[in-house]
Amino acid sequence: MRPTPSQTVGPFYGYALPFRGGGDLVPPGRPGAVAVHGHVYDGAGDPVPDALLEFWQADEAGNLDGKPGSTRRDEVDGSFAGRDGVTFTGFARVATDLDGHWTLHTVRPGGPPYIAVCVFARGLLHHLYTRVYLEDAGDALLTSLPADRRATLVAAPERDGVYRFDIRLQGEGETVFLDLG
């Protein structure tokens, strides 16, 4: 069967897709937690204020089964209740703010040493995949890339437990985006 074509997420997903605590895979500041943050930039180097990022990763033990509860609903009033604070669901979603900035609170993935990322934006007709490596793991993807491109996938430590990862959609320093077939 032929697949359903992709279309842009458009400018007005903001009241539909983001949810409370969407970027907090673990409560910020939990022992062992890391913060990963950065900007999304376009080909002119300007921040992209209407991008939506999704993250998917293994838990600290390397488990990739995932758990329900990322978009937990309040049964009383139907609002987003937020995660329960103890279950690691593996899935996060963050809209960039007006500065094109985003923040993810998570733990280091066990197993595959990266956080998978899916990028949506107004103006982007088909989402893009990339990966955040918290250190240069030297895995098959990283070693297949020339040094300058490889560096676009490795988050830069800023201070204890805080990493910087910018996504450049186009041009100089363009992030490596993946063809997953």
Place this chain on the structure above:
Amino acid sequence: MPEPLSQETISREIAELAARSDGGDHPSRDYPPYRSSGLRHPHRPLVAPPEAYAELRGPVFGVSDVTPLDADLTRQHAGEPLGERITVTGRVTDRDGRPVRGQLVEVWQANASGRYPHLRDQHPAPLDPNFSGTGRCLTDADGRYAFTTIKPGAYPWKNHVNAWRPAHIHFSVFGTAFAQRLVTQMYFPGDPLFPYDPILQSVTDDKARERLVAAYDHELSRPEWSLGYRWDIVLDGPSATWMEEGR
């Protein structure tokens, strides 16, 4: 001062790119008639990773992630929304036709007047206090989703002078793998705005573009209540099951 960008110019670009269609299922990220794509598509080719692990698995959702009322966009406020009540239903499958079970489907749309309750939408059409235009549900054991809503209106946007979006419902769908993720838009049959819209026309293959248009299904219409539309969704991309089966 630059010439205002006319529909004529955009339509000419659309025709040129349609004539050169590569028959692909998805739009090219570089599609100049949609002006916002200009600075937001990569110049370098995508890189096929030698190995993928996390991307072949994906997030899971459960009963705590949705409430039963989330799928009825006409019952989210004290009063009833204005507009033509419709139901939209279909199946989510992978490319082998296997149902995608228990996965999250999210929708969002303009109201009957073509207005979103978003601060940046300043189209001078009325907001409807009884319609927010967001819905969510989990697919059932057969991969089926269903929403009750109202038919959205067309709305103007600023891609070029006199640019209007055909009526559409935005869909976000999860497969069993992160690599199967899809965000797209569903259109209504016979909309006269189709040929003018660079977002729909970015899918340059005629057959592929037709897959974005729902079918009116009289069997799904409910007497004295609502009109029924059917729209099936086929997810692209590999999952762990595909890889295990050696595809």
